Amino acid sequence: MRQQRETFIKTCRKPYRGAGGGFTLVEVILSIAIVALLALMALTADRTAFAIFRRGAIMGSNAEQAYAKVEQAIATGSGGSAATLSFRVGATAYTVSGRYYSRTSDGAEPNQTMSAFVPDQAH
Numbered sequence: 001m002r003q004q005r006e007t008f009i010k011t012c013r014k015p016y017r018g019a020g021g022g023f024t025l026v027e028v029i030l031s032i033a034i035v036a037l038l039a040l041m042a043l044t045a046d047r048t049a050f051a052i053f054r055r056g057a058i059m060g061s062n063a064e065q066a067y068a069k070v071e072q073a074i075a076t077g078s079g080g081s082a083a084t085l086s087f088r089v090g091a092t093a094y095t096v097s098g099r100y101y102s103r104t105s106d107g108a109e110p111n112q113t114m115s116a117f118v119p120d121q122a123h
Helices: 002-012 025-076
Strands: 081-089 093-104 113-119
Touching: 025 093, 025 113, 081 113
Parallel strands: none
Antiparallel strands: 081 093, 093 113
């Protein structure tokens, strides 16, 4: 009888499955939400970086275009306005006469404006 009782107790016990045994529904939903949030953050950062690089490339291209226009105007001598550049070094004031050239690119926004001052030839 005692033998039968011990066998019965052993068979009625649930086997040990370790701590937890699996994830609850709340844990699964929470982990999916965290992964989705991280994916959204990565996508936003990627798109923002792409927009910044694209804007930088456009600005560089527009700056080169405006600088080429200024160089062309200086080479042909057209379109510059007479100007005087004044500056001070210590107690001495200097003035230099010359021509002021300014050109704006006509590419995609944002447009760039380049300016140059070309002094008159020294005599």
